[in-house]
Amino acid sequence: MPKLKLTVLGSGTSMGVPTLGCHCVVCTSNDPHDKRTRPSLLLEYEGRCVLIDTTPDFRFQALRAKLERLDAILYTHGHADHVLGLDDVRPFNAKQKSPVPIYASSETLATLRKQFSYIFDPAPADSFLPRVLVQEVNGPVDLFGVTFVPIRAFHGPMQVLGYRFGVSAYLTDFSAVPEASKDLLRGLDHFILDALRHRPHPMHSTVEQSLALVAELKPAHAWFTHICHDLGHAETNAKLPEGVQLAYDGLQFEVQA
Numbered sequence: 001m002p003k004l005k006l007t008v009l010g011s012g013t014s015m016g017v018p019t020l021g022c023h024c025v026v027c028t029s030n031d032p033h034d035k036r037t038r039p040s041l042l043l044e045y046e047g048r049c050v051l052i053d054t055t056p057d058f059r060f061q062a063l064r065a066k067l068e069r070l071d072a073i074l075y076t077h078g079h080a081d082h083v084l085g086l087d088d089v090r091p092f093n094a095k096q097k098s099p100v101p102i103y104a105s106s107e108t109l110a111t112l113r114k115q116f117s118y119i120f121d122p123a124p125a126d127s128f129l130p131r132v133l134v135q136e137v138n139g140p141v142d143l144f145g146v147t148f149v150p151i152r153a154f155h156g157p158m159q160v161l162g163y164r165f166g167v168s169a170y171l172t173d174f175s176a177v178p179e180a181s182k183d184l185l186r187g188l189d190h191f192i193l194d195a196l197r198h199r200p201h202p203m204h205s206t207v208e209q210s211l212a213l214v215a216e217l218k219p220a221h222a223w224f225t226h227i228c229h230d231l232g233h234a235e236t237n238a239k240l241p242e243g244v245q246l247a248y249d250g251l252q253f254e255v256q257a
């Protein structure tokens with residue numbers, strides 16, 4: 001089985017950190033770990049590049065990660081902070097002379113068709129539009145020899161998908177994880193999961209709730225993401241238990257597929 005190189009392209013919440021107009025201690029911090037773009041994960045293996053979500057920061061993230069190609073996109077859900085960078089697949093369409101396959105639930109695809117109606121409009125256009133190949137996720141997806149198992153969770157009233165690949169998983173934007181999904185999240189080596197802040201939120205897991213989930217599922221390593229400006233990197237990490245840390249933009253590690 002191939003090794004996957006994971007890169008956390010973005011570790012921030014929907015507004016990013018620093019948050020526009022905010023002068024709090026985290027937003028004005030000089031620690032580069034406190035600069036968080038919107039949440040996304042890159043997986044590289046066998047010469048392929050698979051992306052989870054296209055954030056409004058996708059172009060900047062791709063430049064920063066020196067992304068040379070794009071072979072597939074998996075979507076978690078249709079919120080703006082996870083999809084709005086889709087237009088920036090165009091340079092890869094041009095370079096690879098092909099559409100980019102996108103994988104998403106039927107709900108997320110419906111949202112994408114609305115938000116990006118110009119992409120899906122069959123009428124001929126003079127401008128260069130993104131080219132995508134739509135694939136609905138109804139079960140495990142095989143991408144270039146690695147199986148991505150969708151993990152259903154609730155984000156407030158909304159259904160979202162996380163993904164398990166080998167002995168690692170990515171699950172952001174959730175407030176509740178059904179028991180059947182928990183069974184798919186056991187025996188993990190690395191688990192990257194939502195932990196917005198300490199204060200309760202109707203649609204996101206807090207640090208305390210995510211710590212409880214980690215204690216229940218017992219991954220070897222847990223990385224918190226989708227982090228807001230309430231959490232300073234160094235200060236928060238110092239208080240987290242062993243094996244649990246805040247992710248940060250540019251965090252990279254290899255996992256077994």
Ligand SMILES: [Zn+2]
Pocket residue numbers: 013014039079081082173226
């Ligand atoms: Zn989000």
Ligand SMILES: [Zn+2]
Pocket residue numbers: 018019022023024025026027028229
């Ligand atoms: Zn702030």
Ligand SMILES: [Zn+2]
Pocket residue numbers: 077079155173
């Ligand atoms: Zn969301």
